[in-house]
Amino acid sequence: MLMITQTALELGFLYALVAMALFLSFRILNIADMTTDGCFVLGAAVSVTLAAGGHPILAIPAAMLAGSCAGFVTAFLQTRLGIPSILAGIVTNTGLYTVNLMAMGWKANQSLLGGSTIFTLLRDSGIGSDWYELLLAASVTVLAGVLLLAFLKTRMGLSIRATGDNSDMVRASSLNPAFTVTVGLCVSNALTALSGAMVGQYQKTVDINSGTGIVVIGLACLIIGETVLGRRTVTKGVLAVMIGSVIYRFIYAVVFYTKVVPVECLKLLTAVIVALAIAAPSIRKWAAFQQRKLAAGKGGN
Amino acid sequence: MLDIQRISKTFNPGTVNEKKAITDLSLHLNKGEFVTVIGSNGAGKSTLFNAIAGSFYVDAGAITVGGHNMTFLPEYKRAKRIGRLFQDPLKGTAPNMTIEENLALAAGNGGWFSRLTQKDRTRFRDRLALLDMGLEDWLNQPVGLLSGGQRQALTLLMATMNPPWLLLLDEHTAALDPGTAEKVLELTKRIVAEGNITCLMVTHNMQQALELGTRTLMMADGRIVLDVSGADRAGMTVEDLIHRFKAGTGKTLSNDRMLLS
Numbered sequence: 001m002l003m004i005t006q007t008a009l010e011l012g013f014l015y016a017l018v019a020m021a022l023f024l025s026f027r028i029l030n031i032a033d034m035t036t037d038g039c040f041v042l043g044a045a046v047s048v049t050l051a052a053g054g055h056p057i058l059a060i061p062a063a064m065l066a067g068s069c070a071g072f073v074t075a076f077l078q079t080r081l082g083i084p085s086i087l088a089g090i091v092t093n094t095g096l097y098t099v100n101l102m103a104m105g106w107k108a109n110q111s112l113l114g115g116s117t118i119f120t121l122l123r124d125s126g127i128g129s130d131w132y133e134l135l136l137a138a139s140v141t142v143l144a145g146v147l148l149l150a151f152l153k154t155r156m157g158l159s160i161r162a163t164g165d166n167s168d169m170v171r172a173s174s175l176n177p178a179f180t181v182t183v184g185l186c187v188s189n190a191l192t193a194l195s196g197a198m199v200g201q202y203q204k205t206v207d208i209n210s211g212t213g214i215v216v217i218g219l220a221c222l223i224i225g226e227t228v229l230g231r232r233t234v235t236k237g238v239l240a241v242m243i244g245s246v247i248y249r250f251i252y253a254v255v256f257y258t259k260v261v262p263v264e265c266l267k268l269l270t271a272v273i274v275a276l277a278i279a280a281p282s283i284r285k286w287a288a289f290q291q292r293k294l295a296a297g298k299g300g301n
Numbered sequence: 302m303l304d305i306q307r308i309s310k311t312f313n314p315g316t317v318n319e320k321k322a323i324t325d326l327s328l329h330l331n332k333g334e335f336v337t338v339i340g341s342n343g344a345g346k347s348t349l350f351n352a353i354a355g356s357f358y359v360d361a362g363a364i365t366v367g368g369h370n371m372t373f374l375p376e377y378k379r380a381k382r383i384g385r386l387f388q389d390p391l392k393g394t395a396p397n398m399t400i401e402e403n404l405a406l407a408a409g410n411g412g413w414f415s416r417l418t419q420k421d422r423t424r425f426r427d428r429l430a431l432l433d434m435g436l437e438d439w440l441n442q443p444v445g446l447l448s449g450g451q452r453q454a455l456t457l458l459m460a461t462m463n464p465p466w467l468l469l470l471d472e473h474t475a476a477l478d479p480g481t482a483e484k485v486l487e488l489t490k491r492i493v494a495e496g497n498i499t500c501l502m503v504t505h506n507m508q509q510a511l512e513l514g515t516r517t518l519m520m521a522d523g524r525i526v527l528d529v530s531g532a533d534r535a536g537m538t539v540e541d542l543i544h545r546f547k548a549g550t551g552k553t554l555s556n557d558r559m560l561l562s
Contacts, residue, residue: 153416153417154413154414154415154416155405155406155409155411155412155413155414155415155416156413156414158398158402158405158406159406161395161397161398161402162395162398162403162406165395165396165397165398166391166392166394166395166396168387168389168391168392168393169392169393169394169395170377171356171376171377172354172376172380172385172387172392172393173377173380173406173407174377174378174380174381174409175377175380175406176375176377177377232443
């Protein structure tokens with residue numbers, strides 16, 4: 001039981017970075033960034049390949065840099081070339097498949113058998129004893145959250161938030177939406193790649209398909225967190241993604257061990273939950289309208 | 302301060318929907334002039350504003366603001382020097398950001414990574430107190446909680462935070478209730494006078510067009526058909542204005558939204 005809790009917490013914190021990235025792109029910039037799946041694998045591929053080459057620490061910033069490049073491409077496609085934002089993400093994502101294979105040395109997967117990772121480096125230093133993996137996962141995610149919050153309070157951050165909040169205002173102010181969207185997507189994809197980089201070294205392996213559906217899982221975490229914590233301020237939003245991600249991994253662990261639902265069905269279940277959660281306002285409106293019709297029918301008019 | 306030389310703009314050229322929105326229009330505004338603009342629907346008032354602000358590029362002619370040629374400058378670059386308010390009070394502020402965050406964006410001082418300081422807050426509080434709406438105690442509240450009038454007043458403050466070379470007011474009080482509209486108008490007059498800001502204002506109220514400012518333009522079919530100022534304008538009544546319009550264009554002034562009183 002303790003082990004399940006520990007693993008759920010570790011994965012929760014590691015994948016929270018994807019939800020944090022989506023908080024920035026989906027909630028703040030109002031863009032559904034489909035680059036996420038491929039970008040996650042890109043981060044993992046760069047990270048595992050570099051770690052295999054003996055540079056587990058350098059691997060992390062390198063993966064983030066690679067991720068922000070992917071974000072830049074998506075942003076360029078949509079802000080300068082006029083490709084609709086969802087399509088821009090899908091186009092980049094498709095291209096990333098090849099880039100990811102290349103990053104793994106033209107193989108579909110890459111493993112780190114005996115090599116050291118940032119996790120083993122911490123274990124060998126003795127800090128955190130049995131909890132070293134959780135310690136590292138939590139500190140990296142919390143640090144990323146604190147930095148993101150600080151960033152969102154700078155003039156650059158405020159400009160990015162305004163871009164997603166009121167496009168009319170931005171157009172009439174001296175902000176260049178093409179620039180703010182680009183910076184926003186670079187930062188969010190750096191976070192996604194950071195998640196991939198950490199997960200890759202944590203699991204000591206990366207597979208070309210390990211990113212499939214990550215964007216939906218990330219959204220699920222975001223929505224779960226916001227349901228628990230509310231979404232009024234950015235601080236709450238950043239906290240919410242961590243809480244949401246940990247809750248999601250607990251649900252995952254419970255399903256995995258109790259088999260209440262076959263594990264193979266978990267992606268379908270996640271997709272249904274996300275669809276329902278995002279559809280909630282429409283469903284509520286529909287229900288209220290039906291109720292109103294029903295009441296009118298009873299009243300005879 | 303504003304110099305427009307023979308600009309033209311045609312929408313959907315070569316199609317059945319072709320519309321010559323502005324035809325060979327020239328206009329010169331001196332610094333500190335407060336000009337009101339009236340005209341029927343489709344006369345080209347908003348098109349003129351969009352052309353000046355850079356929402357689109359004109360097909361011909363040149364636009365100079367403060368001695369700088371802005372004809373081919375993108376909208377966001379012009380926005381540094383041109384403040385703009387729309388009829389819709391929701392267009393000028395970000396609802397999910399706080400009042401101080403909105404003001405910080407408008408102030409735009411410091412580098413990209415600068416943060417709000419206590420000094421900024423004091424300055425914002427002083428500026429907000431001028432509005433006399435109690436907003437100075439709401440710095441940390443999201444703008445979405447404010448009423449339309451409060452948001453428009455805030456937008457006005459934001460647009461004039463760094464005095465612009467030119468202020469474009471596109472019926473900015475038309476969507477507000479009469480009391481609030483009056484208040485926002487008073488604020489406009491005061492802020493424009495204090496900063497000696499050059500200002501172009503569209504209105505549908507002809508009385509207001511004559512009372513406010515120093516000069517009145519009337520537009521029809523993408524042209525300026527009437528341009529009165531000084532002594533000529535001082536004694537003018539709404540009746541005179543209608544008469545002059547008819548004489549100038551050979552048409553009666555028709556506009557269901559035009560207020561004659």
